[in-house]
Amino acid sequence: MSASGLAGLVVLALLAWPGVAAAQAPVDKCVACHLETGDERLTAPVKAFDGDIHKAKGFGCVACHGGDAKADGPEAMDPAKGFVGKPSRQQIVQFCGRCHADAAFMKRYNPSLRVDQVAEYATSVHGRRLRELGDPKVATCVSCHPAHNIRPPSDPKSSVYPVQVADTCGRCHGDAKYMASYKIPTDQMTKYKTSVHWKAMTAKGDLSAPTCNDCHGNHGAVPPGINWVGNVCGQCHSLTADLFKKSVHAKAFVEMGNPGCATCHENHGIQTPGDFLLGLGDKAVCSTCHGAGDKGGKVAVEMRALIESLSAETQKAGAILEKAHHAGVEVSQAQFDLNGAKETLVKARTAVHSFAVAPVNEEVKAGLAIAAKGYARGVRAMDELRLRRVWLGVVLVVILALIAGLVMKIRQADRRPVAGSPPKH
Numbered sequence: 045m046s047a048s049g050l051a052g053l054v055v056l057a058l059l060a061w062p063g064v065a066a067a068q069a070p071v072d073k074c075v076a077c078h079l080e081t082g083d084e085r086l087t088a089p090v091k092a093f094d095g096d097i098h099k100a101k102g103f104g105c106v107a108c109h110g111g112d113a114k115a116d117g118p119e120a121m122d123p124a125k126g127f128v129g130k131p132s133r134q135q136i137v138q139f140c141g142r143c144h145a146d147a148a149f150m151k152r153y154n155p156s157l158r159v160d161q162v163a164e165y166a167t168s169v170h171g172r173r174l175r176e177l178g179d180p181k182v183a184t185c186v187s188c189h190p191a192h193n194i195r196p197p198s199d200p201k202s203s204v205y206p207v208q209v210a211d212t213c214g215r216c217h218g219d220a221k222y223m224a225s226y227k228i229p230t231d232q233m234t235k236y237k238t239s240v241h242w243k244a245m246t247a248k249g250d251l252s253a254p255t256c257n258d259c260h261g262n263h264g265a266v267p268p269g270i271n272w273v274g275n276v277c278g279q280c281h282s283l284t285a286d287l288f289k290k291s292v293h294a295k296a297f298v299e300m301g302n303p304g305c306a307t308c309h310e311n312h313g314i315q316t317p318g319d320f321l322l323g324l325g326d327k328a329v330c331s332t333c334h335g336a337g338d339k340g341g342k343v344a345v346e347m348r349a350l351i352e353s354l355s356a357e358t359q360k361a362g363a364i365l366e367k368a369h370h371a372g373v374e375v376s377q378a379q380f381d382l383n384g385a386k387e388t389l390v391k392a393r394t395a396v397h398s399f400a401v402a403p404v405n406e407e408v409k410a411g412l413a414i415a416a417k418g419y420a421r422g423v424r425a426m427d428e429l430r431l432r433r434v435w436l437g438v439v440l441v442v443i444l445a446l447i448a449g450l451v452m453k454i455r456q457a458d459r460r461p462v463a464g465s466p467p468k469h
């Protein structure tokens with residue numbers, strides 16, 4: 045019989061189990077005998093299985109391995125009873141897919157769970173190399189979901205919990221020795237761990253920040269081609285991606301073979317951007333392709349100047365309002381209104397991705413108007429403060445004069461001798 049025919053038989057035989065697996069769990073002789081052997085290789089799966097989602101759902105060893113969980117002796121592992129020992133790498137995908145690609149079966153447990161993992165995996169570089177080349181080093185289902193300790197992605201102890209994913213992929217992709225036979229870099233994880241995304245996820249606990257699978261697909265892991273890097277980032281940065289798509293660069297970059305957003309921001313080691321990226325300065329990204337003589341360079345310099353002016357005016361207004369607030373003048377409304385200028389600053393920085401002056405200028409103009417209003421309020425507040433001080437001075441002088449008068453009165457009264465008291469010197 046051919047290998048695929050055999051595999052087919054195995055799958056057919058195994059297809060009989062899912063429904064009854066739960067009922068068999070209580071009398072699991074597989075577990076009992078394996079624990080008795082004391083052999084680490086045979087007991088480890090049993091111990092790990094306590095935290096596994098499949099155990100929690102009532103499945104036993106036979107759900108994947110087949111065999112007879114009621115038999116006491118080694119006949120429990122009779123291949124005639126559908127038993128499969130340690131599966132080969134190709135067999136693993138069938139092990140899991142038997143249930144996870146069966147929409148009708150999975151619906152009984154969790155109707156919202158996707159059932160495309162096997163199909164997606166088949167399109168990934170991992171799946172294709174396994175199928176077409178028998179490459180033993182690529183990831184299979186159990187490289188990312190440890191065979192006997194499988195947990196849902198929402199469980200913080202899961203190998204596929206967002207914060208854990210980088211290490212799960214990095215175990216292979218960050219291991220230069222393991223990956224030596226391939227021609228790809230092995231710095232994705234180390235770079236990723238310096239990125240704004242990793243910081244947002246770990247320092248801020250923002251689980252909506254992307255990790256490896258958000259950009260590469262959960263199961264269809266391929267490097268995003270240069271044509272769709274923008275789409276990958278655009279899943280979350282949609283405003284920026286829309287501007288970029290309509291810009292001169294969108295087409296020019298594809299022709300040059302530049303990977304969209306990643307051309308200016310990198311892919312794995314994305315750092316916090318700032319105005320320094322814009323223009324023709326040392327750290328500016330524009331200067332790698334444009335110079336002071338061409339239109340791109342001129343636009344870069346102009347956009348930078350616009351944004352810096354708004355940034356400076358907003359700061360100036362903020363500073364004077366802060367000073368007034370400290371001195372006790374009520375300016376909270378003006379301080380609140382100034383947030384509008386800060387928002388336009390954010391919008392202007394996004395508008396940079398149109399790579400044209402007009403959209404940036406539009407935001408900057410609106411922001412400058414708000415900042416000017418704030419600054420004017422600050423100036424008035426400081427005038428008020430000055431006036432208040434003058435009045436305070438006047439009041440103080442009056443009070444001092446009154447006190448002086450009072451003291452003189454008291455002294456006069458003191459000088460008059462009181463009957464019965466000794467004379468003063």
Ligand code: HEC
Binds near residue numbers: 111118131
């Ligand atoms: C009577 C004891 C006993 C029972 C019952 C038993 N096993 Fe085993 N199992 C063993 C021993 C011993 C080995 C190691 C055999 C070897 O190394 O050749 C083993 C090996 C295995 C292996 C690894 C096979 C390989 O290819 O490396 C798997 C998987 C396994 N058992 C699963 C099961 C399942 C599932 C059941 C229940 C249906 C079960 N066992 C029932 C004793 C038992």
Ligand code: HEC
Binds near residue numbers: 075106109129186
């Ligand atoms: C969700 C499917 C699944 C379930 C349930 C499951 N296994 Fe496994 N088991 C696997 C896969 C897949 C492998 C191969 C792992 C690998 O290649 O790294 C494996 C491998 C093994 C091995 C060989 C380990 C080795 O290193 O040689 C043993 C023994 C084993 N399983 C026993 C069990 C026992 C006992 C249970 C029940 C407590 C069980 N398995 C439940 C999928 C499963």
Ligand code: HEC
Binds near residue numbers: 065186198
């Ligand atoms: C006997 C059928 C069956 C087999 C075989 C099976 N699973 Fe499952 N699996 C399930 C069921 C049922 C659930 C629970 C779904 C739920 O209720 O959310 C589940 C849950 C999971 C989950 C958590 C999903 C979630 O988000 O809740 C993962 C991950 C998973 N399985 C991976 C695997 C892998 C990897 C294999 C192969 C090594 C495998 N499964 C083999 C039936 C199976």
Ligand code: HEC
Binds near residue numbers: 157189265
């Ligand atoms: C390269 C690593 C990797 C491989 C290989 C892999 N998975 Fe996953 N899997 C993940 C990640 C990461 C998630 C978490 C997705 C998320 O956060 O929603 C996941 C989630 C799941 C889930 C939960 C539901 C879902 O789709 O989000 C199931 C079920 C699952 N995988 C089954 C499988 C099966 C079956 C295979 C083999 C065909 C497999 N996985 C291969 C990384 C992998």
Ligand code: HEC
Binds near residue numbers: 170173
């Ligand atoms: C078991 C080791 C292993 C694990 C775990 C693993 N990979 Fe891979 N991956 C490989 C190997 C080996 C290749 C093939 C490299 C090649 O052909 O260039 C590969 C290829 C890739 C490629 C294609 C690279 C290219 O340019 O051809 C991407 C993208 C990728 N993996 C992403 C991931 C992601 C994301 C994860 C985690 C969710 C992950 N991998 C987990 C071993 C692994």
Ligand code: HEC
Binds near residue numbers: 258303311
């Ligand atoms: C923010 C999105 C994003 C995240 C997060 C991300 N990648 Fe990538 N990755 C990309 C892009 C885009 C490319 C392709 C760049 C190109 O074509 O030049 C890529 C390329 C790759 C490649 C192909 C080889 C290479 O380095 O060019 C591998 C392998 C890879 N990534 C693995 C990973 C792993 C592992 C992680 C997690 C530690 C990860 N990626 C996280 C976007 C991302």
Ligand code: HEC
Binds near residue numbers: 250254258
């Ligand atoms: C899954 C959603 C998601 C994807 C995909 C994604 N990002 Fe992000 N990105 C975020 C989140 C969330 C933040 C953090 C926002 C914060 O806390 O400042 C962020 C932050 C950033 C920042 C820093 C912004 C700042 O003001 O500090 C840049 C630059 C960035 N991403 C670029 C990219 C690029 C380029 C890609 C594609 C290669 C990408 N992102 C893919 C969600 C995503």
Ligand code: HEC
Binds near residue numbers: 321343
């Ligand atoms: C990877 C190279 C590269 C980078 C980096 C780059 N550009 Fe460009 N840019 C091009 C190419 C190619 C064109 C289209 C060819 C042309 O007309 O000059 C272009 C065109 C332009 C144009 C339109 C010029 C015209 O003639 O209408 C503007 C404006 C522009 N870029 C601004 C910028 C700004 C601002 C930055 C920095 C934020 C930047 N570019 C970064 C390559 C680049």
Ligand code: HEC
Binds near residue numbers: 274285319320321322
């Ligand atoms: C030609 C270079 C270039 C390309 C291509 C590019 N950016 Fe930017 N990006 C910049 C510059 C320059 C800044 C800094 C603007 C500033 O702070 O003045 C920036 C800032 C950002 C910011 C922070 C400001 C904001 O908008 O919130 C994010 C996020 C961002 N880029 C995402 C992206 C995404 C997503 C893509 C692809 C759709 C992309 N960028 C493509 C040059 C580029």
